[in-house]
Amino acid sequence: MPRDKSLNSVLVLGSGPIIIGQAAEFDYAGSQACQALREEGLRVILINSNPATIMTDADMADRTYIEPLNVEFAARVIEKERPDGLLATLGGQTGLNLATQLAEAGILEKYGVRLLGTPLEAIRKAEDREEFRNLMKQIGEPVPESWIVTDESQLSDPASAGIWPLIVRPAYTLGGTGGGIAYNRDELYEIAHRGLALSMRRQVMIERYLKGWKEIEYEVMRDANDTAITVCNMENFDPMGVHTGDSIVTAPSQTLTDREYQMLRTASLKIIRSLGIEGGCNVQLSLDPKSFRYYIIEVNPRVSRSSALASKATGYPIARVAAKIAIGMRLDEIENAVTRKTLACFEPALDYCVVKIPRWPFDKFVGADRRITTQMKATGEVMAIDRTFEGALMKAIRSLENGIIGLSNKTAHLLSDIEIEEALRVPADERLWAITEAFRRGMAVEEVHALSDIDPWFLNKLRHLVDIEMRLKSNGTALVRLASDEKSDDLTASHPLAVRLLREAKFAGFPDVTLATISGVPELKLRSLRNRLGIVPVYKQVDTCSAEFEAATPYFYSCYDLEDER
């Protein structure tokens, strides 16, 4: 179905000021939406209060209102502009809340404004804890068991459910103090007793504690014709317990078999369908690393920070497509903006590995608690793409611009063995470098896994990097000899092991400056050696389709591989 011809003008809600947990991704999404709607001939009216965005640029919308994002101001704009539709699912929580309030206040009805995209009902269902749990039960998708307890007598329910461990969280305490993890009935009663006493409203929440479970996300899209696709899945390096915005994340998932991948994909599509979402949606799932059991953790019934990451990781313009869906277009009527030959109705196939690392503001908030938990603390993030996880990770680290260029930060080597163990156990911003330090000190992957619950696959990759580092250190002389060999016609033949080590290090993303420091070969000499050996990077295209089709959009990353595509 082509776009709804009864729509002539659309009000787009911006996302307001940038706060922790909500950065430029909504600016990105909103701007893409404005462009997508105008492309379809619609008149776009925009409200936003943030000056430091491209969205409030004068030529982004047909009319821009610099106003607070609240009911009073939005109602006025609606009264004046009489838009036919309202697009609220691209401005983050701010836009969504405002749309809900406008509907509840009767403004949308009064002025005949249709909420485009996902219906409010769906948003409410996704966001209200109880409604969401009920819906999941209806469609047979599991949510972690949980109880709200206001009296010790009610503890028999969770105690007898046979679910261990349980996490106990007192409600309404300052900073969430007084909770804990109960591994058995006695501990449950003890912690809950303490928690009830601490809670200002004598209330504790008890929930299955998914310790060490994998955290997986799916970015899904659906149109009004019920066609639904997944744009991208992502796997968190950090297991459950760390907000996905504070996690190191890979796309696509790395440790899931096809069966696990498809099981969670199917669940995600079932959810987007059951909610009736028209547009984009983010589903967060938790998967037992030891069985097929999984739980639905959270659903964001809108374009989110993860969607922005998924868009850039795959080349698939989620916000753009979501905007077109919102005006009635179907996925199979929207062009794939990258290939320009296929349609938006497909699932991107990646032939590279994406690593995202969050950027935290602890350099500015020196005294702040650097532990990362379920409330996001990062201000920004970097993404890197490579043909290997190691390469992408090393590039992402260098992109952080925080002075760390590789496997060592400034503090991990100063920690005692006991402190290292603690740093592995308690997630904080620089855990990555505690892990590399642990491997340097000879800790086994199993030991690090036992402390951190991080999947051994990721840990093996880190240990591989540390292995290379250590081999480089012990082969300094060999590398100097190699770099100084001016006579040999065939360096690979005369120094096979040294060349192989150098190649391995570059493929794994070791920067020349690090290689130089470790090996003692000056950086410039190292570079010319690499050129002689042909160990030079090439560029590959991000094309949404693993080269199956020719792509029109030139979006590149570097890697150490054979063919340069430009």
Add this chain to the structure above:
Amino acid sequence: MPRDKSLNSVLVLGSGPIIIGQAAEFDYAGSQACQALREEGLRVILINSNPATIMTDADMADRTYIEPLNVEFAARVIEKERPDGLLATLGGQTGLNLATQLAEAGILEKYGVRLLGTPLEAIRKAEDREEFRNLMKQIGEPVPESWIVTDESQLSDPASAGIWPLIVRPAYTLGGTGGGIAYNRDELYEIAHRGLALSMRRQVMIERYLKGWKEIEYEVMRDANDTAITVCNMENFDPMGVHTGDSIVTAPSQTLTDREYQMLRTASLKIIRSLGIEGGCNVQLSLDPKSFRYYIIEVNPRVSRSSALASKATGYPIARVAAKIAIGMRLDEIENAVTRKTLACFEPALDYCVVKIPRWPFDKFVGADRRITTQMKATGEVMAIDRTFEGALMKAIRSLENGIIGLSNKTAHLLSDIEIEEALRVPADERLWAITEAFRRGMAVEEVHALSDIDPWFLNKLRHLVDIEMRLKSNGTALVRLASDEKSDDLTASHPLAVRLLREAKFAGFPDVTLATISGVPELKLRSLRNRLGIVPVYKQVDTCSAEFEAATPYFYSCYDLEDER
């Protein structure tokens, strides 16, 4: 001179991850630049590592590289793409640093890449403390006197300079501890003695302390033909000592006479000329509130966060114009994108008042130090526009989306009188509401000024708002009577004072919800009363020229005034 025809392709450097003090403004600036360059027929190549931005959208540049922003990766891209020019002044400090490193590493020379826009020499001059001080001395622009002292014997220089107070800062201490303000010779020796002992390198920096001086900024632009203009000036609500990114800011300046305004404008233009900047530049000046004395505090030789604010405050697209200047165009050859009839070579005339308020992350960093000082802590900002300062301020507060909708936050009323005084004296994120609370408790403007050094003009505006609040409180009955008067033909005639108060409150930006709470008139009734009285907002256009010319770009704000422009 039209754009340099020898340029065919330009490499644009993005700004990397979002960190505190560097939000989406560089995404905005960089995207504008990409568009501006492509508009002129140039091929744009982009490097950035941040997925959560519109800049890394596939259709922003002709080629996008998702890579770390460092010499190694940029050099590779340069080697492959062979751009004719490099634009680095729109990606914040990241882009600027990288350009400098590329030049120093000889990469630009090797591949014949011209650094477009501001020469590196100018950047170095602006950023190197000593070079900058020397240049300012050469051109006769004052910088605050300062000394670096490594031995107590050197204290005689600052002691005998007759400048008081002096701020003493020990170098290389953790968190800057051990400094202080010296009001006389004895205090100087005492603090410096302590500071030298605390400094790891036995070094203290002593500088004229500009306590209570006004902080004023000018956004200036210059082209290669030496035509230079100021796009906007801004005045900080918070006097010297608070980072401008953490200050409440108004545009244009409010308390400067034309003579002061022009004096600082002339100084700013002199500086941009002396540095030889080609593009945008931000000059921060400090003005004695009691004389014509001023000091140059800092120069950002590039588009900055302030530039983004200035762009949105004036409608003048600084980044776009800076990009065009960088490729050789002159200010009088670039179209004014707002009027589309005049040129970029003019100075915007505002006929409204802009208020920016920073958005801090203290809701997420509960334990963090909420004092705001010279190191920026805000993550985002909101901007509001109105025909009065009061209206703009009240709108900006509502845009913060932090639960505060007017003159009261959640804590100020709980503070003791002594704590209020402290909250006025020590700048922190919610000082604004400590001020309104102080006025509620009967503090005089002079007293608040004495504690806070905030200009009485701003304080009087806040007191005006509190006055209205108090009058509303004591006129609840009258307002209820007015709202319930269904018979009167002419409400203004029968309730002249109540109507005037209501009008004054709305003009000053009081939200209906606040009026309802204070007066006891239900919000809906109040709204219908306003409609009967014709106290309804209108929309006015931001047009860069105070209505002197017709504007093509529809960029609006609401206000309580006569004419609606749409």
Add this chain to the structure above:
Amino acid sequence: MRALLVFQDGSYYVGESLGAIGRSQGEIVFNTGMTGYQEILSDPSYAGQIVNLTYPLIGNYGINDDDIESRRIQVSGLVVHHCEEIPSNWRCGYSLQDYLAKNNIVAIKGVDTRAITRHVRQKGVMLATITSDETVDEALARLSKMPAYETADFTQVVTTPEPYLWNLNTSAPAPYDHKSGRTAARRIALLDCGVKYNILRSLAKYDCETVVFPCTASHSEILACKPDGIMLSPGPGDPANLHPIVETVKHLVGQKPILGVCLGNQILGAAFGSKTFKLRFGHRGSNHPVKDLNTGKVYITSQNHGYALDPDGLKDGMEVAHINLNDGTVEGLRHKELPIISIQYHPEASPGPTDSAYFFGEFMGLIDQGG
């Protein structure tokens, strides 16, 4: 150990030997799925082919005992960018390289799989070889003597030698005794041109027992098992070589409800007058959009085929029911009157999306209506 991947057209790639040492040859194709290498390896439709996997990190989760789609590894060879030596997954039994070595599959790693994909995209599929003991010229000489992929009938290679039974109680082929009674609500007779076990598992979930017949079975042998429905399986090779099977199917038409999948779709098409043509580089992956022309709905499908039906020749009431949104090729047929449906893609998934599993349900509907 150094290994070479040499193409018929003379291009070659240098990598490292993976799995068994030696030589393998076949038609080189690529698959763009990001997961499912184990299922791909054991998919009979890849018989005679060297599969190049576009996702660069392969072997991450190792190999397990469950996700196997036939009785052996079916691909001729495998090409990967990186093979993970230390897999991580709770079901993992062995690493990919051990599995390949144990099963004597000659594979190659450390090559630019994206470059290979682009080459195949541009030049089309062709014969290639993986070799660890030849020069390029030697390998080319050997390739030049190899018969073309189209000349072989791979269904004969992959089909079951004897009929067997699969029901809910089995997770592997069970002996079929034509005298034994039914164990499920429906009995399906499946003509095995290269069936994947997940088809049998899927049918079992719909309360069907399946009798799997060799592709050489006659229509009377098949009908003798008194099936409620007949299924034509996927399989490898050029459909044009399968004249006898087409003839068998012609005899089955009108007898029972028929479901054709993949090669089964093409065989049905042939039985109704259509011809097939070779695609330049086929459809192999987990992300192909297919539109149901009846409902307008689009499904993301798992695909693996190198040939497509030419819809022009279709006759006797057969019509196109599904098309591929990428290239418009035929993806499914439906008979206007008879209970015959078929799709070119994989309702059994494994690997790939399970969106089309409903298609088995449609077949059940036809059976239950007709029966």
Add this chain to the structure above:
Amino acid sequence: MRALLVFQDGSYYVGESLGAIGRSQGEIVFNTGMTGYQEILSDPSYAGQIVNLTYPLIGNYGINDDDIESRRIQVSGLVVHHCEEIPSNWRCGYSLQDYLAKNNIVAIKGVDTRAITRHVRQKGVMLATITSDETVDEALARLSKMPAYETADFTQVVTTPEPYLWNLNTSAPAPYDHKSGRTAARRIALLDCGVKYNILRSLAKYDCETVVFPCTASHSEILACKPDGIMLSPGPGDPANLHPIVETVKHLVGQKPILGVCLGNQILGAAFGSKTFKLRFGHRGSNHPVKDLNTGKVYITSQNHGYALDPDGLKDGMEVAHINLNDGTVEGLRHKELPIISIQYHPEASPGPTDSAYFFGEFMGLIDQGG
């Protein structure tokens, strides 16, 4: 107290009385400068005009004793959006409303100054009145009897009654004794059609003493002071009314280096054969870009004029040297041979940017070369 601003075309705006109670009338114009209201009030070129200030917050820094540009408030009336009652500035002597009241200026506040600006932009400047004791109709009737702005010669109103002297030592007019000796390096004779003090201050900074002559002074009176250069000041009104002054200037041409500013530019133009025409809404503000045709450089200038020179009639070696980038009108002249230069904008700024202060330096150069 309620006040009205009534336009000749019948449109009107309701506001509050500001300054004196009563009535004021004149041609309504707008100024877009964001600072400088005190300088504007005392600029003689606004004689006969009601000035609408587009910046909405006026009076913020009050009024001081220094930033005054002539011996009295010159505007007929003032229109502001908001007038700050509690100004804040270290030099502030009194608030704007007190200053207006004390000086008996009838002004209005609380009106939509942007709407007024838009009205003037669209309809052009016209007569208007501020009144606090009439109905709209009464005010309109009174306006209809008022003579048009063009009919009055405001230079006669604003010019100095007697010659006076200004040098570095004075910050106000000092008595001029034609016998007294020079006190500075150069002596400038200035024909006062409505000079701003900052012109005199600026000249003094260039080591000039200035003898300011009434605009009725004859060329011989002027030359009698033995000036090194002659300056033609800015001033109010329609240049077409100033025939006698133009004649005086014709006699001065060739005698001494001449600098014309604003009205002085137009008078010079008239002396060289050009005519003036009225601009729809003039140039008044601090942000007008002017291009020096010789150097290509652009300057941001302070402007205040309602008429422009028609360059077509220019003769006898006079040529256009500067143009306005917004509308292309003439912004300056230069004689090809004689030391005569003039600009339509304000090198003395006050209010506005000081970018053009260099122009006084150019004049000094002409004087020093010629003398």
